Amino acid sequence: MRWTEPVFRPPSEAESLLLPVTVGCSHNRCAFCAMYRTKKFEVLDLPGILKDIEEARAWPMLQRAFLLDGDALAAPTDLLADVLAAVRERLPWIRRVGVYGDAQSILGKGADDLARLHGLGLGIVYHGIESGSAAVLERVGKPVTRDEMAEVRRVMKASGVKHSVMALLGLGGTELTEDHAKGTAEALTAMDPDYVGLLTLMVVPGTAIALRQDRGQFELPDSWGMLLELRTILAGLEVTNARFSANHASNFLPLTGDLPADKARLLALVDRVLETHDENLLRPEWRRGL
Numbered sequence: 001m002r003w004t005e006p007v008f009r010p011p012s013e014a015e016s017l018l019l020p021v022t023v024g025c026s027h028n029r030c031a032f033c034a035m036y037r038t039k040k041f042e043v044l045d046l047p048g049i050l051k052d053i054e055e056a057r058a059w060p061m062l063q064r065a066f067l068l069d070g071d072a073l074a075a076p077t078d079l080l081a082d083v084l085a086a087v088r089e090r091l092p093w094i095r096r097v098g099v100y101g102d103a104q105s106i107l108g109k110g111a112d113d114l115a116r117l118h119g120l121g122l123g124i125v126y127h128g129i130e131s132g133s134a135a136v137l138e139r140v141g142k143p144v145t146r147d148e149m150a151e152v153r154r155v156m157k158a159s160g161v162k163h164s165v166m167a168l169l170g171l172g173g174t175e176l177t178e179d180h181a182k183g184t185a186e187a188l189t190a191m192d193p194d195y196v197g198l199l200t201l202m203v204v205p206g207t208a209i210a211l212r213q214d215r216g217q218f219e220l221p222d223s224w225g226m227l228l229e230l231r232t233i234l235a236g237l238e239v240t241n242a243r244f245s246a247n248h249a250s251n252f253l254p255l256t257g258d259l260p261a262d263k264a265r266l267l268a269l270v271d272r273v274l275e276t277h278d279e280n281l282l283r284p285e286w287r288r289g290l
């Protein structure tokens with residue numbers, strides 16, 4: 001298997017076949033992200049991918065596949081279609097294929113191409129929006145307009161592919177914390193995804209945001225500030241039917257539930273923790289990780 005380290009995948013793909021289709025991230029400029037800094041974006045050749053698929057026949061226990069790397073949806077539709085068709089034919093036990101994509105790659109594909117890929121087995125696109133605040137997105141180098149977000153919703157719903165959207169608590173720093181939380185709730189509502197994931201920003205040395213932090217230009221909210229952001233997002237979130245997860249290892253208060261059914265319960269839980277202000281109810285710093 002032609003893995004180029006380091007390899008990343010969404011938490012829910014921990015048991016998946018990680019199939020190299022691209023290397024790196026086509027954007028690779030977000031101020032907070034160091035995941036693909038050492039890699040130059042490249043679309044791998046089909047014969048090599050087919051060879052890896054043959055190799056993966058040795059692991060029939062893996063029932064899901066995840067197409068690497070950070071933005072494999074940016075690869076040409078025909079290539080992805082060939083890969084999905086080969087997975088279906090040679091690894092018939094694979095029940096779902098997932099991929100990372102962003103607004104650009106989702107809109108670049110459009111509903112028809114995505115529906116074609118869905119017909120060949122693409123089951124889910126993991127999409128890190130990070131924030132819904134225009135100011136925050138501009139600062140971190142990942143600008144997306146509200147119109148583009150609405151179009152992403154239309155394309156994803158029309159395609160039939162599940163849409164998992166992630167945002168990062170703390171990304172606006174203390175300065176933009178309110179704007180970040182309110183904007184993120186609005187963006188998530190506008191996208192109406194099937195899954196909502198909230199992670200907490202951990203400043204990685206060497207990133208642009210770490211540099212701003214060193215210069216005193218960026219300050220992370222503390223654990224209570226992060227929890228307030230989470231509350232604001234949850235309170236403002238209006239979705240049709242979504243699995244909500246804020247249980248990533250980076251989060252101070254692990255939460256999961258189904259929205260809208262569990263919204264009142266989750267909010268009450270957050271409010272109880274906020275009222276007590278008891279640090280013991282939060283995940284300690286040493287147990288947090290990426």
Ligand code: SF4
Nearest residue numbers: 025028029030033070
């Ligand atoms: S956050 Fe996503 S889009 Fe931005 S550089 Fe990292 S992998 Fe690429």
